[in-house]
Amino acid sequence: MYPHTNTSEITANILREWEPGVVPAAQAIERALLDNNTFHDASVYLQEQPLNTPCYLILAGVAGVKGANEGVVITRDPYGVNTTHSLDVENGVWYVAHGNLDWWLTNDTRYQSTVTYLQALGRDQLNMETLVTDVLNKTGVVQLMTIFTASMSASKQALEVYLTPLPQ
Numbered sequence: 001m002y003p004h005t006n007t008s009e010i011t012a013n014i015l016r017e018w019e020p021g022v023v024p025a026a027q028a029i030e031r032a033l034l035d036n037n038t039f040h041d042a043s044v045y046l047q048e049q050p051l052n053t054p055c056y057l058i059l060a061g062v063a064g065v066k067g068a069n070e071g072v073v074i075t076r077d078p079y080g081v082n083t084t085h086s087l088d089v090e091n092g093v094w095y096v097a098h099g100n101l102d103w104w105l106t107n108d109t110r111y112q113s114t115v116t117y118l119q120a121l122g123r124d125q126l127n128m129e130t131l132v133t134d135v136l137n138k139t140g141v142v143q144l145m146t147i148f149t150a151s152m153s154a155s156k157q158a159l160e161v162y163l164t165p166l167p168q
Contacts, residue, residue, distance in 0.1 A: 016078050017052035025055045025076075032059075039070040046074055047081045054078065056098055062155045073098045094123045113140030128153055132162045 016022055023031070028049045036042040039061035046057050054077045061070025071087035073096045083104065085096045095118050099110035117135040118126070125134075128151040136142060136149045146164045153159075 012078075014052070019050070022050045022052050022078070025051050025053055025057070029057065043072055043074070047076075047084070051076055051078050058096075058098065060154055071096050075102065095126075110141055110143075113138070117141065128156070128158065128160050132160070137162065137164060 017024060028046060028051055031049070032042040032045045036045055039059065043059055046059060057074040057076060059070075059072050059074065069087045069089055073085045075082040075084070082102070085098070087093055087096060097111060097114045097118060099108045099114065101108040101111070103111035114135060117138050117140075121130060121134050131151050132149050136151075142149070142164060148164055149162050151160045151162070
């Protein structure tokens with residue numbers, strides 16, 4: 001199971017939490033936000049802090065000249081980083097996307113659908129509403145059990161929540 005997989009086992013996660021220096025992922029996120037003043041410092045902390053469970057951590061900074069590439073998906077197991085995928089706007093990577101699978105290891109159709117919708121939408125048309133209506137709530141991405149979808153923006157200090165329409 002470990003090291004460096006995202007397979008989770010509840011008993012192993014509980015036992016791991018008793019090890020010195022290990023914290024639950026939610027506590028690591030809280031500490032990253034409260035104790036770090038920059039995107040870079042928070043990202044490094046979330047990559048290095050020993051955790052009790054595998055998780056995907058999505059971190060975004062505030063847009064601006066220095067913040068243009070402040071976005072990363074960190075794929076963790078309890079012992080370290082499996083992989084990271086970061087914004088690189090200068091080289092055409094203007095979004096990072098993720099589903100519930102390690103898309104670089106397996107065929108994740110939700111990830112592929114997300115990428116297709118983002119590319120079709122385009123960077124200039126992307127905003128908090130279109131992210132939900134034109135990407136996240138579209139067939140192939142949204143799941144039948146999805147109740148709501150949220151869109152957050154640090155630079156706008158905004159959170160928008162959309163109820164998921166029932167399938168027709």
